[in-house]
Amino acid sequence: MDQIQPMNIIVCIKQVPDAKDVRLDPKTNTMAREGVESIMNPFDRHALEEGVRLKELYGGTVTALSMGPPQAEAVLRDAVSCGADEAVLVSDRAFAGADTWATTYTLAKAIQVNGPFDLIICGKQAIDGDTAQVGPGLGKRLDIPYVSYIRKITGFADGVLAMHRLMDDGYDEVEMPLPGLITVVKEINEPRIPSLKGKMKAKKLSIKTLSAEDIGADPASIGLPGSTTQVVKVFAPEFKGERAMLEGSVEEQVEQLLNKIEPYL
């Protein structure tokens, strides 16, 4: 008979600028940040929702964990208002400039310090970097099994999670023993909006903050010094359209276009 096993779940959450509003001024090469809001990474919202649903089904706890500047507290409170029980902010000036390699090191250290867990859930990627590398890298760092791009959890029994993993041509049916890590895609669920009770709780909750020292991080492995990749240039995308505008009446425009695209007909 299946045993109900409570699950201790960690959901990794990143605070990101709302990417659709971010522009680079091609002249000054700086980011126009006017009016760009900081939000919870949308994929992480689905990760959180899945964690909360699993907790509701099987019991246990959901801890929202974020690495970021002190302001990232806002997304953790947001997470608590949507059902997370605890929140941990991993924050230190020394973490600045971290690439995915230094980020997974830092998150792994923080998770080990935080205590035992059964499942880690991440969004498939963050909308600022779009790398999708932190979930898998974190799985490897912690030496636990992981599966990316989960779009459905179909069952949980005897410590094994059954899931559908999205592929380019369909999906795979997979089973993973816990402890383990998954990254989720948007199709997995419809995130709830914060409840009043959740909001009250979020307001009062004291957020546990962990510094580089608290997690016992090696200074050479975190932030910019700990990063294996460096951004050497940032620029606005360039377009090389010839922009030949076809003028005249509709008939004339269509005739000109027909002649231009003749080779493809």
Added chain:
Amino acid sequence: MLRIDKEACIGCGVCEEVCTFGAIAVVDGVAEVNEQCTLCGSCVDSCEADALSIETAAKSVQADLHRWSGIMVYAEYRHGRVAPVSFELLGIGRKLADQQKVPLSAVLLGFGMGDAAAELVSYGADTVFQVDDPALEHFTDEIYGNILEDIIQEQKPEVVLAGATAIGRSFIPLVATALATGLTADCTRLEIRAEDGVLLQTRPAFGGNIMATIECSATRPQMATVRPRVMKAAAPDQARKGEIINYRPAAERLQSRVRVLGSVLEEQDQVNITEGDIIVAGGRGLDNEKGFGLIKELAASLDGAVGASRAAVDSAWIAYPHQVGQTGKTVNPKLYIACGISGAIQHVVGMQSSETIVAINKDPNAPIFDVATYGIVGDLFEVVPKLTERIRERKGQ
């Protein structure tokens, strides 16, 4: 940490202006930095008083850097065929290998793969390391990752490339983590800097609004996943000679904690839009589902596929498999006709490498015209049906 020399600072405020993160501000005539700083270095370059610097412990460079040589490509194989991105990787890989005067190898993992390895040779591989084993019938991050890690450790290539697919983007981070080296995701341009052999990896970020060039200078291999349909495959040459090596992984490396029970193939909605020569795409300007019908008719007259902007898909005028752009598919047909698509960057990044781009839009200032080869400012509901009619006439349909 960002160091500010308070003596040297003249309080001019240039750093405050160039900082993209709002991390620096001039307070009482001296620059101050806050927690938002990501150490990007923009302010350091901008400071005319040389008051800013980034303190870094001297980076330890991997001791045997110079011993890593050669370009290696992970060739994805699934359900009886080599994924097309593998040939594209061999195309760019060949160029990089020729420039560096080093060999190009491919790693091919799967089960019952027939002569797929020979196909990789015909597309440019000098050597193929192949593992054809029942344990590789289904993709698992652990087994695929273990084997690729072991082959890389043995062969020591300077560069490793893989497709930015649902498979590549999942297990390549495991390999890079195991090898303690850098990995850049979803690259759209790759070059090797001649002076020092460093791979310059360019990729879009922030949903395509920003391009970033990234390097991994202190560790090897330099690893990148590459977006499908961006690089060009070479024409296959059956006469090309190459070596095919059957690599034998250790038994314990063929163990996975994750178990795959089976694969379910989902029927692609009509044609796969990434494989056609002509795409006609529609956006918000079509107003409604009926309007979108004009796009389908034009596409049919051209024997082309139907594409769509995110706005059209979100409005449910057409299904998601037709979506072109950052969150949809990347396409590069010979002819791309964008109708009623404003040209938001998220769309443009998915189609800008098309050979010829035609834009039809009523707004002369729509950014789509910036990527267009030919542009028509006009009413879609007049232009598109007229164009369809004239194409049919010309083709004698």
